[in-house]
Amino acid sequence: MAETAKVSYSDIFYEEAQNVLQTLEEFHQLSSIELENEQLRDMLYEINGDIAHGINKIKQNLNYLMRNVEWETFNLSFFGETNAGKSTLIEALQRGNGRLIGDGSKDYTKSLTNKTLKNVNLLDMPGIEGNERKYISEIKKGVEKSHVVFYVIGTNKEPEEQTLRKIKSYLKDQAKVYSIINVRSKPNPYILKKGLTDNSLKLIEERTKEKFSEILGDHYVDNLIVHAHLGFLSVGSPLRDDLKRDQEKMKTIFGSPTNAYEFSNLSKIEGLIEHLSESSIKEIAISNTYKFFSCLEEVTSRILKGKKGFDETIKSLKFQIKECLDSSRDAVRSCQNNVLNLIDIKVDKMQSNMQKIIYDGIDNQWGETRIKSELHSEKARFEEETKDSLDKIIKELTEDIQSNMIQLQRRMDLEFKFSGYKNSDFNISNIISKMQIGMKYVLGQILDLGFSVIGIIVAFVFNPVLGIITGVISLMKKIWEWFFGDPNKRKREAKSMAYDEIRNLVQKIKKEARANTDKEFKNLDRSIQNTLLTVDHFIREVEKLSFSMNDRISDLAHSKVEIGKSMVANIEERSVEFAYFDLKLAQGMIIGEAATSATTRSYRLNKLDRYPNVGVLMVNIYPDQKEGYFYLKSPQEFTYRAFSNLIDYYKKTDESFAIKGVRRMKNGENLSNR
Template structure:
């Protein structure tokens, strides 16, 4: 180690906890700035959560750490053969409890007086009796069908002979009929004989059925007697089943092994501990704690798989086997893969090599994928077949059990040494005579220190990823989003101003059109010039009043539309920034979520109410009264009275021209006054838009302050990591 941590290895976890506590304490000192207090609280919440995770992991490591015995965990897929491998190693490496179990099993089996031959004899008798019963049932069915067919034929004969008898009687006269009562005719004899034959056949069927029933009963009794004998034998065998070889091997259920089981070995005066870990693809909710405790205790891991292919990745919803391996084994110093090939038949051992070419290629791919997942801690794969090896060396199997039958099948083709050699089990056992024994004490220290370093490294990686993958890009994204929304806000103001001018000008045009229409109509009545002047003044005053009354509604309609568009911009800003935050929260490599808890000052304000003061007059006719131009300012040119007197058309044309000239002048004056009012409205709106822009900016400030805290934390954790380098 680069510091004093190595001087007392067993206290490494306590020392790291002390350093992490000191880091968090110093970060807490930098939270006094009132303007960024909310961001400080949020950043410290993230770091405190991370701090808690670190302390929990270090505490578990300290609790489960093993410093005296080199511990190997057999970890892997459910039903991949972990227990089979361990049971085989127990026998081969002469584990003490296994030797005791075998001795006790041999003695108990001898006392029970049960042999494989006696079990075979009873079970074969049961099979033979079952076959006899099936044969007897089939024979009886065939015979019964034949007898019933014969009876049916004879019934038909009885019916036919009876009909013939009736027919013959009909042909006799009275005297012959009387005589027939005392004399047997041919037809009568045939009818009587047919009834005798039918009765004989029916009696024969009943007798045969009695014989069949008796035979079946006797056979059932014999089978029952045999089954009772077999049950007694099985009951006796169950009393010693726990001592038999292979009892730790799973029964095929995904959750058979629910707890980690430990088996201790001594090889060349070195102690080893093997952990049989629950499968990672069973009901993991039941075994998650057991799995974590085992891998934290282990100094080396054997990942057991029954497939030569690389572990599957997740699909987004499920982590996948590769994801679980990375999660569980990412902190290990030494990880091996054991491909346990499934072999249930000795024919599968006929080839010189245990593996096919395809399996060899698949294992190369598996090694590459595992190395990518676990880095330098991954070693390589070892291929073997544990079940044939187990069968070849097992001497204490329950007579008549599945394993005992399989053992006979394998030994009928190869002797035990050949089977053991073909299983390649020696590739695993040889490891405990060389590589793992060398410097095993140093390996224990390295493994435990590496786990502590991985805890700090994981915390550092989380902080760096929070900065690089979340907060730094998030601040850039928010900055771009705020810039876009500021452009939209300015565009809204420009649009509001343009629409207000367009709509008010339309109202002015309507005013001019109405005055022109009404005045022209009176001119067409050939009114005098004096009457014309009065009519024009009256029309102007009346329509100006109407214009003044309409302008507040026009402004209100446009500002309401502006308000709605402003709401849309703010809503989209909220949604898009929330979406941005959500997207960054979905980065799987980071464990902390961004949960903003801030009052950003953005509210969907009612623009009508917010204008306040004199601006409220814009929404009442009083506020627009000043835009009206007095009718007294109308200008009437001097008309040529004589020509007008003699020519009505000339007079009317002059009056129309006067109307147009005055309206042009009025329009210009009214537009000028309305534009002044619009400028006042826009100025008021601008002040509120500035407030909205500043409120949006607060989100960016919030994120940037959190990011600064994370940068500080990453520097501190890097320093701790450097102290832990071995």
Template sequence: MDDFTDSLAEKKKHLDAFTLSLFGRTKAGKSTIREALTNGNGNTIGKGAQRTTRDILEYNWNGLRLLDVPGFEAFKGDEDADKAHDIIDQSDMIMFLTSDDSVQPGEFDEMSRLQELNKHFFVVMNVKYNLLNPQTEQPDQKEIRRFLKRPEKVFEFDRLSEHRKHIRSYVKKHLNIDHVEVIWIHAQSAFLSTLEELQEISEDLWDKSRLDTVYSKIAKEVNRSGKHRRVLTFYDSTVHFIDTIEKMLWEEQRLIRSQALFMVKKRAELKRFFDSFIPDGNERIEQNAAKLYSPIKQWVPYFVEEYIGKKDIHSVLQSNLKEKAKHIEKMMNNHMKELINELQSFLTEFTRQYQYDINSITLDSKNMSDFKKGQIGRVLKWGGVTLSGFSAGAFIAATAGWGAANVWNPVGWIALGASTVVGLISWFVSDYESKKWKKAKKDAKKDLLEHIEELERKTKGSYKAWFYENITKKGRREMLDKVEVYIDSLFFVADQLREKANTINELKEKINKQLFAHLLKLEGVNCEAYQLIRVAREQGVATKILVPSEWYLDGKTNIGLDNICGEHVMLVSETSDLRTQLANALYPATIEPDQVKIIRDGDRVTAKVNVPNSLKGLVIGKKGVNIRLAGQLCQVKIELNKG
């Protein structure tokens, strides 16, 4: 906005001055032409060196403002490029200079990067025929006489016509201008005509230079369209600025909405993972605990047979169970770590895929008009940081203390169970007769196994309870909730951007209405901006304007603004019959109202148009512009059917 405000302020300084800018490559002769036009003394004419004109030079010439711009080779960085953009923004007309010694398509490719705004553009070809003595660099009388006698040898028609043909093809390719005027001149002879020592032949030198053709071209444009172009210089740069912002907002909302839709899929993937991981994790806890307790159960019969009745039975039992308890705790901890590692591995990959998708998003700079300083895309960057912060790392805090949290103490439970069993065994030994020894051992085995199985159930229950609390309940919920909040936030931002883009579009239409009302007034049409019902415009390409029916147009009318605006401009009469209005809006294609069928679905209006294959291309227009603008003008969605 600061740049835009500065641009308007600069243009306001020169409200009364029609501005002509002189562009071209270095060594093409720009300074020579400018010296000739402004009757300079030749001090700024280079001697063939690169970057002769390093700064933008401003001159007042015949009531015009003339800007001499550095050659393209001088633009070596963003600052220089911005300077060139600013000059084009201030210009009402651009004169592009090339020379017959080396016409290169790259010259016009460079110009296309600068010519973002819709400016009138013509080409001057400087014929390089040297009239100076190579040694003294003073006028060579012999060469001058030869030139004045046979100028057609310098302006060789066939050779220069071939150059003109190439220039027009380059301009069409790189600047998308169908036809450009190419004027041949000899800049050096025009400048020599200003020298006092050649005063006797100055008129002849000037006449043979053909620079009068350039004078006539400029004078014609200023007299016919000067006011129009002054208006366009102010309005079009504003429209271009707003259009760039609108495109940026639409592109941002598209990217953010696509990211939200991508995250919806990722959320479903995350849910499927948890739906599979949680039951699988519980099953593995069961299996691992059972596997660890199985050897203890197998050891019980041996222990009872070997130690029952012995004095050291209690210490042996406690020692063995304590050792096995440590093993169980260690192994269960390892199993839980494996589960957590699997979870974190999935979440890390989940984040990596997300980061890859968001980082792989690229913008087509051509569609965005090379918006300054790479602003586009910055809105999304916070997303990568946000999600990476609550994905794989989200469970670190939840799982870091599980091993040290003392959520399971098998040693204590086993010791308690062992004390009970030892007491029973001691009771068996002291109170039962030998004939009941066999039954006592059986009961001891049974009782000890029951206690171990109880410990196994408690072990499984303890780990599964932790797994449920931290993974099933807390982890799954928090992760899915955060993704849900993120998705909602993305959709919210996308909706806000879409709303602002629509607001910007409304502002752009208001400005376009002001612009064309002003231009129509200059064409003798007495109208105000509010009378223009709707303006559908693609700057520099085409404009369709819906006007009141009382203007008594023949349905569709081309007005004399095409050449001035550099785009096709057409007025379409508003009618109560939407079919007729749309048929007219699709001009230059000839469509009859009965070829159009209107379908209404609430606020949505669709127009189905029957079009023969021979007319389909004309209806659609180049790159879809005709059908797109017609739909915008009539506020319908157009669908084509084969007639």
């Protein structure tokens, strides 16, 4: 019956693990590319590729762990300092011949060695305080396979804190840990007289337990004291001469192998292993699941870390880009006003100068040729002055837009420099640089629009001047006919008539020039707005990556809950409605019948919240509800995480579930004021 449960859970475990890997695979297809602009579409595709590359690195690590998870054998690893007696203890447990026992040289165990004791697989790993860099792959391989770790301390001394930190970095909180103090000495009358333990050793044991508990937390179980060498000599069959001599000496001092065996305390180690072996199915289930959870939590943490940097960067860039584009539009509007003012000033001046030319022509009775020459000279002066002024206005517009773009570039550079996400699996640098290119391209389009409209404006301002000259000449012919045909008419009346006609003609043309100029600037503004829509679309497409990441993160959390439920059901053999474990916080929550039998210690946690049903949970945490959200009063991080996962789990399993999510309520906050 137990075997069936084990196989069933392992099948469920692998199925959900494959779902996790599939979810990570879907990060490669995060966004549908719909941009019409090919250059921006390619940039968005490359941004997506950078994120997918980071996710793929995580997926490879998870795949590696899956290949090293074992279900059929209970793996007990012997880990610790060089020459502490790990191999000697294994030889004693196996009643071996001493082949694995070192001769005192450093790093005697150079590779992961497997030995079998009944249904338990014993893993002897290279020493940690020697040159373990040479054997790091072997050490990690052994730790990843381990369900329980025996850390052996040799030379009758407590472990150094630095060494324990090394242990934790290798273990990654993945297994139960027992410390074993191995009393190292040859058989001698002194040790028999003082006993296996003395006050000095008891003090070392006390400090050992304190240090292990402090660093390894609830994963540390207990300490045992053993004399591995005496244990081996009492039960083994040594082949080496030095070991044979020690065995004979042991018999002389202790009287019999049985007495030495009892003195060595080897029986307690064997009793513990037998107990662990009997509960190996549950130990395997918990250890393998926690190994996977540990990796999954790391995966999720790294994704969230990269996503946080990504989201903050996008949010900041959206503001900066909008600010840059708004400033550019303001510069264009200012340019428009300056151009219109220029038209008014220059055309009015041209009108005044043309009237003066006509007055002089009337006073001095100039002919048509002289009038044309004077008017064309005025036209050339008008065009030169107006063009110079227009060039200056457009130069200012260009400098304003370029200044905005340079300022945006500097802000984007600073955004990355101080983002603090350099160690993330997501290459934020590449993502930002591609967005910089995209924004340069878009803003460049605005700049090009500004240049192109100037030619149109010049055409509308300059070309009508020819019409003014033609009209003035035609008017002069009428004035000459009227004035010279009737010499009694006064020159003042002729000038007044000329003034009115020229003013009307020039003002009409100026009005048309202003209208056409205003029309072209409106076209320019519409073009900028269309460009803004392109920017907005680009940003929205980039944001879709983040939204898709939210969905995939939710999928990962859902798989974790499903695995947790199956693990608890397998161990407790009772129904489970919901199960959530957070190894970083060393806390868990179980809802359902299984909550009645589950214990905190059996799940290696600091705290395990147990509820027979969701109703009891709701009574305990009593969340407020408003606008589709639950608001939690509890300041505890684990309660918020667990309840959020519970709500997300129901949302995925029940389409009619109406709650949108969970939010924190600030101290003293009243929802009625929201």
